[in-house]
Amino acid sequence: MKTHSADESLRQPILDTLADSWMQRAAVRKEILEYDEAFDSARPDFPEHLVPFRDHPLYSGGTSAMRHQVLAGMWAWYNEKTIAIEEQIVNPGCRTLLYEGLAGLSDLTIKRALCETVVDEDYHILMCLETCGVSRKRRHIEKLVFDEPVLTRLRRDRLEETDLEWERNIISVAYMTIAELTINAYLKLLSSEETIQPLHRVTTAIHLRDESSHSRMFREILKSVYRRMAPLEQRSYIQELRRAYRSFTTAEWAPWATVLAFVGFLPDQIAALEVHSRSFPPSILRRDLISVVGFAEEIGVRPAAILGE
Ligand SMILES: [Fe+2]
Ligand SMILES: [Fe+2]
Numbered sequence: 001m002k003t004h005s006a007d008e009s010l011r012q013p014i015l016d017t018l019a020d021s022w023m024q025r026a027a028v029r030k031e032i033l034e035y036d037e038a039f040d041s042a043r044p045d046f047p048e049h050l051v052p053f054r055d056h057p058l059y060s061g062g063t064s065a066m067r068h069q070v071l072a073g074m075w076a077w078y079n080e081k082t083i084a085i086e087e088q089i090v091n092p093g094c095r096t097l098l099y100e101g102l103a104g105l106s107d108l109t110i111k112r113a114l115c116e117t118v119v120d121e122d123y124h125i126l127m128c129l130e131t132c133g134v135s136r137k138r139r140h141i142e143k144l145v146f147d148e149p150v151l152t153r154l155r156r157d158r159l160e161e162t163d164l165e166w167e168r169n170i171i172s173v174a175y176m177t178i179a180e181l182t183i184n185a186y187l188k189l190l191s192s193e194e195t196i197q198p199l200h201r202v203t204t205a206i207h208l209r210d211e212s213s214h215s216r217m218f219r220e221i222l223k224s225v226y227r228r229m230a231p232l233e234q235r236s237y238i239q240e241l242r243r244a245y246r247s248f249t250t251a252e253w254a255p256w257a258t259v260l261a262f263v264g265f266l267p268d269q270i271a272a273l274e275v276h277s278r279s280f281p282p283s284i285l286r287r288d289l290i291s292v293v294g295f296a297e298e299i300g301v302r303p304a305a306i307l308g309e
Contacts, residue, residue: 102225
């Protein structure tokens with residue numbers, strides 16, 4: 001059994017700083033947003049340069065109302081996928097670290113940092129729900145319904161493949177690791193977009209501030225957990241990180257097709273737009289590789305073992 005002092009000896013000063021500064025820095029503690037008032041209907045909800053069929057005449061030759069609805073639909077999708085990640089991947093991963101008795105986690109500062117993270121993520125869920133709720137209402141797309149993101153389905157499928165408790169814990173922590181180490185790239189992209197709704201830029205910038213702290217914190221906590229794993233657990237964790245990374249970067253056409261059908265495109269038109277989109281780099285999959293590479297090097301693993309060759 002690990003002792004309290006052994007955990008403390010592995011704790012980096014940065015964890016104390018991040019946990020202690022939460023009351024002053026966390027969005028849930030300091031940001032008060034007036035969601036509906038900040039909406040500017042002349043601006044798109046989502047960057048048009050990220051639409052993979054933006055130069056196809058079926059889209060570019062359509063009305064501006066239709067294009068605004070498509071962009072608002074993708075903003076809703078992005079936020080609802082983010083909610084699914086927070087709710088079904090990050091918070092369950094935090095609970096695995098908090099309550100499943102993994103070595104290296106009995107220290108009070110680490111527990112406090114994890115509880116603070118869960119509160120942050122719940123606030124992000126609320127913020128995403130509010131901001132895409134405004135777009136849904138203003139663009140008249142309240143009835144648009146998406147299927148479950150492929151990512152959360154793949155994680156659930158993977159969990160169902162094993163009854164071993166230790167392996168299920170590793171899968172849960174691995175998906176959370178990739179979520180928390182790679183979320184920043186897309187938040188950076190959206191928070192620096194001058195063309196979109198100011199509200200959307202602000203909410204992604206607020207989310208990014210919290211996630212920058214999470215990323216640093218999790219690198220420290222997970223290093224401590226990894227060092228204390230048995231060799232079999234370490235091998236399994238790296239394999240699951242690789243699986244999780246593949247899940248996070250699996251391209252999805254379905255949400256685009258859902259939005260296009262909702263705004264009135266016919267199946268053959270949607271098929272033509274899909275074919276056209278295949279030559280477009282999937283920016284929506286943009287993830288933060290630098291953090292993963294840094295983390296891999298810190299735990300003594302080749303980055304390719306996680307990212308693929
Ligand atoms: Fe978050
Ligand atoms: Fe986070």
